[in-house]
Amino acid sequence: MFRLFAGSIKEVVNAVSKTPSQLAFEVPSSFQTSAACVAALSRPARELLDLLQQAGAEPFFVFDGAPLPAKSATEVARRQAREEAARMAAVAGSTARRLCGAVDITPEMAAACIEQFSPLGVKCIVAPCEADAQLAFLAHSGRVDAVVSEDVDLLAFGCPRVLFGLDVRRGCGQEVRLADIGKSRTLTPYRLTPETLPDLCVLSGCDYLPSLPRLGLRRAAQLLHRARGSVPRALQLAHRDGISVPEAYLREFIEARLVYTCQLVFDDDARRLRMLSPLPAFARNVRQLNACSFCLLGPISSTPS
Structure with missing residues (x-):
């Protein structure tokens, strides 16, 4: 998987303010085919690049890096799904959609893309682990002004501005500002805030921790509302409501929560992780956490001080 961020978007998206800014893009997975960079530079991708360059943008691709330990169970499930897609493609005559779902992007394929992008003036970087966290760092640090994605996790990572549903041909999309998330009435009476959004994402089930039985987004929001935002209290209420809460769940919750805030990224200014x-x-005060807990965030050798 790879993501893209770019420069001036004055004429790229009608949904964003008309002032020049830096914009981060998530490239749809349909661009990721076994033909490596040839497919990545196929018509849809080239249309996106052309649109950005016509608007004075400077494309910059961010590739996923090493597998994130906290996501190992999810990656196993996705690998099995790719293997099934490959089997179905063989049975069904190798249709393009099934083939796209069957492909695992390898480091060699990423290297081929980088080699092909360079002559086009497209910058590339490989994230230590997930591109999502790297994009969030770029947004946090002011290197970009917005991120384009179909993944709401970018908000949980703390991206201040995310543009969803980018229409390349029309040059528009739907902008969501993290600062405005408290105005949402979707989960009333629960009031979302930028600080509590990751709690809701983890409690309702995410890539880093499966949800508890019978606990979806709306019920998770209700529990957090009743608990006044306290996760331990919300788990007590869930248990009282008949939901089975494993003994290790709170520790696993905190570990998953830390992935959204403390995942390893690359600081290109300081040239370090x-x-x-x-x-x-x-x-810092959770006794259940240990060095193994922090290893879930990426290749960190020891518990942070």
Whole structure:
């Protein structure tokens, strides 16, 4: 999987303000085919690049890096899905859609893309782990002004501005500002905030921790509302409501929560690896956490001080 961010979008998206800004893009997975960079530069991708360049943008691709330990169970399931897609493609005559779903993007394919992009003036970087966290770092640090994605996790990672549903041909999309998330009435009476959004994402089930039985988004929001935002209290209420809560769940919750705030990223100014954000105070005082807990965030050799 790879993501793209770019420069001036004055004429790219009608949904964003008309002032020049930096914009980060998530390239749809349909661009990721076994033909490596040839497919990545096929008509849909080239239309996107042309649109950006016509608007004065400077494309910059961010590739996924090493597998994230916290996501190992999800990756196993996705690998099985790719294998099934490959089997179905063989049975059904190798249709393009099934083939796209069957492909695992390898480091060699990423290297081929980077080699092909360079002559076009397209910059590339490989994230330490997930491109999502790297894009969030770029947004946090002011290197970009917005991120384009179909993945709402970018908001949970703390991206201030995300543009969903980019229509390349029309040059428009739907902008969501993290600061405005409290105005949402979708989960009333629960009031979302940028700080509590990751709690809701983890409690309702995410890539880093499966949800508890019978606990979806709306019920998770109700529990957090009743608990006044306290996750331990929400779990007590869930248990009282008949939901089975394993003994290790709170520790696993905190570990998954840290993935959204402290995943390993690359600071291109300092030329070093760092956490997306400093370790929050609540995590420093959780006795259940250990060095293995922090290893889930990426290749960190020891528990942060």
